[in-house]
Amino acid sequence: MASEKGVMLLDFWVSPFGQRARIALAEKGVQYEYKEENLTEKSELLLKANPVHKKIPVLIHDGKPVCESLIIVEYIDEVWSDKAPLMPSDPYQRAQARFWADFIDKKVYFILFSLHFRPFIMYYHAISCRGLGAKLLHIPCAKK
Numbered sequence: 001m002a003s004e005k006g007v008m009l010l011d012f013w014v015s016p017f018g019q020r021a022r023i024a025l026a027e028k029g030v031q032y033e034y035k036e037e038n039l040t041e042k043s044e045l046l047l048k049a050n051p052v053h054k055k056i057p058v059l060i061h062d063g064k065p066v067c068e069s070l071i072i073v074e075y076i077d078e079v080w081s082d083k084a085p086l087m088p089s090d091p092y093q094r095a096q097a098r099f100w101a102d103f104i105d106k107k108v109y110f111i112l113f114s115l116h117f118r119p120f121i122m123y124y125h126a127i128s129c130r131g132l133g134a135k136l137l138h139i140p141c142a143k144k
Contacts, residue, residue, distance in 0.1 A: 007032035010046050010058040012039055017069035018057040024073045028080040032059075070101055 009025065009032050011018035025032055037046055037056050049058045049065035059066045059075065066075045077086040087094050 006060070006062045008035055008060040009033070010035050010037050010043075010049060010060070011056050012037050015056055020069045021057045021059060021072045021076070024076045024086055027086060028076055028083045030076065030080055070098075070105070 007025075007030060009018070009021055011021070011034065013036060035043075035045070037043060039056070042054060046056065046058060047054055049060055050056075050067045053067065055067075057067075057069055057072060059072045061075075061079065066072050073086060087097055
């Protein structure tokens with residue numbers, strides 16, 4: 001049985017990637033400290049724990065950081081293996097689960113992100129089409 005001492009999650013409440021890690025921790029019944037991150041002013045702890053991507057979520061277990069939500073879920077499943085498994089035992093079924101998790105990451109989250117930020121993207125596009133921005137960014141603009 002792995003120690004639950006020193007388990008911390010650096011996260012942002014609305015992050016679907018962080019939610020994935022929170023669900024895995026809850027399913028395993030792991031007690032952890034939650035640290036809300038300000039994504040516009042990232043903490044020194046986050047920058048030190050994830051120096052490559054500087055993104056949430058980051059799971060810190062006994063002082064060792066684990067980054068990227070799918071990797072965090074696999075880590076949680078392996079470390080607290082004495083509790084109910086998160087993944088199927090059959091290799092083919094595990095591969096299918098990984099396929100759908102990857103599909104959600106690459107397709108579903110992108111679509112949701114695009115829909116959520118569409119007004120901002122359209123505004124930026126409109127401003128960029130007025131001149132230099134369109135030339136620099138190679139944004140195709142409607143002809144008048």
